[in-house]
Amino acid sequence: xxxxxxxxxxxxxxxxxxxxxxxxxxxxxxxxxxxxxxxxxxxxxxxxxxxxxxxxxxxxxxxxxxxxxxxxxxxxxxxxxxxxxxxxxxxxxxxxxxxxxxxxxxxxxxxxxxxxxxxxxxxxxxxxxxxxxxxxxxxxxxxxxxxxxxxxxxxxxxxxxxxxxxxxxxxxxxxxxxxxxxxxxxxxxxxxxxxxxxxxxxxxxxxxxxxxxxxxxxxxxxxxxxxxxxxxxxxxxxxxxxxxxxxxxxxxxxxxxxxxxxxxxxxxxxxxxxxxxxxxxxxxxxxxxxxxxxxxxxxxxxxxxxxxxxxxxxxxxxxxxxxxxxxxxxxxxxxxxxxxxxxxxxxxxxxxxxxxxxxxxxxxxxxxxxxxxxxxxxxxxxxxxxxxxxxxxxxxxxxxxxxxxxxxxxxxxxxxxxxxxxxxxxxxxxxxxxxxxxxxxxxxxxxxxxxx
Numbered sequence: 001x002x003x004x005x006x007x008x009x010x011x012x013x014x015x016x017x018x019x020x021x022x023x024x025x026x027x028x029x030x031x032x033x034x035x036x037x038x039x040x041x042x043x044x045x046x047x048x049x050x051x052x053x054x055x056x057x058x059x060x061x062x063x064x065x066x067x068x069x070x071x072x073x074x075x076x077x078x079x080x081x082x083x084x085x086x087x088x089x090x091x092x093x094x095x096x097x098x099x100x101x102x103x104x105x106x107x108x109x110x111x112x113x114x115x116x117x118x119x120x121x122x123x124x125x126x127x128x129x130x131x132x133x134x135x136x137x138x139x140x141x142x143x144x145x146x147x148x149x150x151x152x153x154x155x156x157x158x159x160x161x162x163x164x165x166x167x168x169x170x171x172x173x174x175x176x177x178x179x180x181x182x183x184x185x186x187x188x189x190x191x192x193x194x195x196x197x198x199x200x201x202x203x204x205x206x207x208x209x210x211x212x213x214x215x216x217x218x219x220x221x222x223x224x225x226x227x228x229x230x231x232x233x234x235x236x237x238x239x240x241x242x243x244x245x246x247x248x249x250x251x252x253x254x255x256x257x258x259x260x261x262x263x264x265x266x267x268x269x270x271x272x273x274x275x276x277x278x279x280x281x282x283x284x285x286x287x288x289x290x291x292x293x294x295x296x297x298x299x300x301x302x303x304x305x306x307x308x309x310x311x312x313x314x315x316x317x318x319x320x321x322x323x324x325x326x327x328x329x330x331x332x333x334x335x336x337x338x339x340x341x342x343x344x345x346x347x348x349x350x351x352x353x354x355x356x357x358x359x360x361x362x363x364x365x366x367x368x369x370x371x372x373x374x375x376x377x378x379x380x381x382x383x384x385x386x387x388x389x390x391x392x393x394x395x396x397x398x399x400x401x402x403x404x405x406x407x408x409x410x411x412x413x414x415x416x417x418x419x420x421x422x423x424x425x426x427x428x429x430x431x432x433x434x435x436x437x438x439x440x441x442x443x444x445x446x447x448x449x450x451x452x
Contacts, residue, residue, distance in 0.1 A: 009034045010187040037182045069165075069207070072110035075263060075272045076103070078301075079234060079247050081255015084166070087205040088254065089198050091172075091227065093212040094236030099245055099263070099270055100211050101125075103236075104168050105133060106269050107209070111166060112141040119164035123150040123174030137269045150184065152177040152193050159200055169197060171211040172226075194229050227251060242358055244279065245270060259299035277304035277415055280357045286385060290377030293388045293417070294369025295408040296361055302404070302411035304388060306356040307366065309373035314350045325355030326370065327362060334370050334393060341397035342445055344378055365402040367393035368421070368447060375448050383451050386418040391426075397444045399423045406430050409438060421447055 009018045012035055014028040024031050068083035077083050084090075094100050108118045122130060127146055134140055145162065149155055152175050159167060169175065175193040176184040183189070194210070201208040210230065227233050233251040238244055247261040262273040273279045281304055285291055290309040295302055314320065323331040331353050338344045353370060355361050368391035376383050390408055392400040402408075405426040412420050413436040422430065424440030432438075441447040 007036050009036050012187060015187065015191060035187060037186055037188050069111070069116070071107050072113075073103075073107065073272065074274075075261030076107065076247065078299075079249045079252075079255075079259045079261045080232065081249075081252055081259075084207045085231070085254045086165075086207055087201055088207055088231045089194075089201045089229070090207070090209045090232040090234065091212050091230040092209060092234045092236070093214050095214060098236040098238065099265060100236055101170055102133065102265075102269050103247070103263070104170065104209055104211065105130070106137060108144050108166075108168065109134075109137055109140055112144040115141070115143055116166060117162075117164045118144045119147060119159065119162055119167045120144065120170070121147045121149060121155055121158075121168060122170045123148070124171060136267065150174050150176060152196055156196060156200065159206070160204070163204065164206060166207045166209070167200075168209045169211065171213060172197075173213050190226055191229075194226055198229055237360070238358065244273065244357070246359065256299055260301070277302070277411060280305045280359065281415075284356070287382050289380045289382045290373050292369045292373040292376065292383050294366050295388055295390045295412060296363045296366055297404055297408070300404075300407075302408045304411060304415060305359060305361065307369040307373045308354045308356055309370070309377045310352040311346070311349050311374055311377040314348055319346075319348065320350045320352075322352045324353070325358065325360045326353055326366070330367075331370060333395075334367060335374060337393060337395060337397055337444065338371060338374060341443075342375075342448065344375065346374070346378070349378070363402075364392040364400075365390045365408075367391065368399060368444075371444055372447065372451060376451075384419065386416070387421065387451065388412045388417050388419075389421040389447070389451070391421070391423040391441070391447075393444060399441050399443060399447065401425045409433055409436065412436060421451065 009021050011025040011028065011033045013030045013033045014025060016025055016027040018034065021034050021036065025033055067086045069086065070077055070083040092100050092104065108120055112118055127148055130146055147158060172190055172193055173185040176189050177192050180188045180192050197208050197210065200206060231253045232249065235248050235250055237246040237248055243264050245263040245265060247263065249257050249259050251257060262276040262279065263270040264273050281293065284306050292307050293304055294307050295304050321332060335346050335351060339346045351374060353373065368389045371393055372383060372389055390402060392402055394400055401423045405422055406429055409420050409430050413433060417436060419437045419439065421439050421441055424442050427438065427440040430438055439450065441450065
């Protein structure tokens, strides 16, 4: 008689296995993450293949700069650390309709123009749908080949026979292996599919891009072990109804994980935004209270952005506080500093703080900009148009140093700003910068007395 299929419970967060359902995962401590899946019994008479492993010394391994392939899209190359590393496995995640498939098809277009052999494998769209999207982008060379298939065994055979230099899998949740007795998109299928693609990428020295769906929490669907298996994890951020997109590197074995790339969705696809600061500040109101320009660092790139605040007297017993693009608790903390150290009675006022453009900011260097915007709106006095601020605010009201102040001041000077308010301890690192007045402040009180 055939053996009955055994049930195994997998944690969707970390991939931990258990023989029975548990409310909390003993590994990652997350609740209600176990799902049941059927596993097929092992084939009888299976013989393990034994092969000799070759041990080499570290000094005998050679590395060449030619192993990176530039895509021609500078924003993507920046996030990847200088280009695509041959034999790497890259995971691209993001909300539906954000532009993941569009970006990868543009990468295929640029690489095909360089006479690279590309294979685009789609499990969600037909050949006609891919062709319609490609027509909007322009002409493609014949070095780009398409395959609509979800069976991983067939895909593996095609890749081994076609031997492309780059392959795109769109998406990993639609792929399935006949050796795994579960539905496509399940924990077992996603893990097995990624493992097969990883072996192909490393064994044949093929660069593989994987498109991953995201959950309502914003993480890639499937087990967290998926992110551990790949070399690079890229996330597309931004509202799909807005024109801009931000590509952020969350994990990168071949480069920095703090870099971002900024794109704008246009009719012909995603266009690079070479000056994100100017893009984020477009439409800034003139002589309006509660509007302050701050500078944040995204990796090695300084970005100027507008912080807006609206403070008005509350009509309720409990004042309302709203933070869009900023940490809500951080805004409450800074308002408490203003009330304690400067005596502003903000406990009777509603406060709405926003980062213009919809970008999300978590760097402490924006603290001084938030404080200045709230104080400007409360006093109804606008901050000078040619002034930017940055600095971390402590609980005693002191202004603390931030990283890379010289790059921030240089970015402000490039965009035509005349005054820059920075922490006093950072003056030595910046030095004298011709064309812009750099002013150091020790406390929030000193900064507000100067600006407002």
